[in-house]
Amino acid sequence: MLEVSNSDAISTATNLQWHAKDLLDTDTLTPEEIELVLTTAEAMHEVRSRPVGKVATLRGATVVTLFYEQSTRTRASFEVAAKALGADVVNLTASGSSVEKGESLIDTIRTLEAIGADVVVMRHGKSGAPYLAARHTSASVINGGDGTHAHPTQALLDLFTMRRHVGSLEGKKVVIVGDVLHSRVARSNLWTLMAAGASVTLCGPATLLPHTLAGQGEHGRCDVTTNFDKALEGADIVMALRIQKERQNSGLIPSLREYIRGYQLNARRLQIANPGALVMHPGPMNEGIEIAPDIAHGLGSVIEEQVTNGVAVRMALLYLITTARAR
């Protein structure tokens, strides 16, 4: 008898189900739920690779993107993902909507529900805003980034990208460098990476590090350091975060030049990491500041792939959340 290749792909042990109404952060996800998202995303990735990368699964469902902060990739990625599944998409931004007339978040979210929104993808400058919204609507809320708190879909697409390149994250070393303190990407990544068993090193100037996170983690582990060269030793994956220029004015970093000297991911530093280490960045990049252009577009860089994979991962989440609503 012939062997059936890749038995995982046809495994029938699929008692896994998505139950949550909302996706607000990754800290509440079990390793099994993360696995479910990643497996579903693999199927969506296959759909996107077809000549016509579109199915009609969610026809009749309405997805609203509600963005109080500017965004290119997250908003566009969700819109493409929803359309690739056949859902209808309505895009709202704070400017040009009744938010400008002073409509409150709760009234806005209730209005969207009354219009027939099944899923609201929300980005807001205030940490916790999607939690408030989720409490006041029966529509599903997906956090597309809230203040300095969480960005769960980014973390899941990062994990998906890592897994496609390095396989299991168990025991792998991931270095996240930059303004970790104000980074919702770093925070959400920390939970998924530790759930996956990776060892995470958060690195940056002392003023931009959340020192309380050091030593945390039950499964994986988290270290915090200000020494980037040292952090890179044995690293399998290096993720640079965008340094917001406002930080300079607020006195948290002495100057961009100083920051570049200590924390720019460049060719010399990448040599310290393990050979073939992955280079990642959630975008948008400040090339020449937190990352050198030759590294951003170099061999180990999967930065553009992160964006492509983002569509597949968001399709998976929209699919799981919408079908869970029907149950």
Next chain:
Amino acid sequence: MSFERLLGPDEITRTIRRLAHEIIENNSGTGGLVLVGLLSRGYPLAVRLAAAIGEFEAERPPVGRLDIGLYRDDVTQRSAPAMIRPSEIPVSIDGATVVLVDDVLFTGRSIRAAMDALIDFGRPARVRLAVLVDRGHRELPIRPDFVGKNIPTALVQSVDVHLAELDGDDGVYVVSQEAAHA
């Protein structure tokens, strides 16, 4: 709950060999033939069928696998969709004779979904349907071209197919809930 075994390992093997002969006869050989198994249990059956066809003819047809989860007609209405897995068809199906392979044919809704899924991969010249078991109770105008065994069942019964690749053993069972006594 009671189980009645209708096919054992040897019978399944013989049935697959007969189906392989029928497919070859119907297609006048293996030219342009592609087998596509539905996940989960149609796929290992398609792999076995292809191996049997390869034994009888010079050529073993390519085998693909199809997940129909995204094409179901009840996704936003009811019941838990199983986990979605990547589909994979290793060759172009444009102009090919595609034989869809599944374990049990019941309402026909899975096959309807499978045809939708298949069409997203290309335009086959013809699509045939091979099933190990036809248990009746069709809800759509779909009929199989190659049938391993017709098993008339009551709606309250279910048919369980075990395949060694997934379940560790080969067997076809009819499962009956304890009948409310007559």
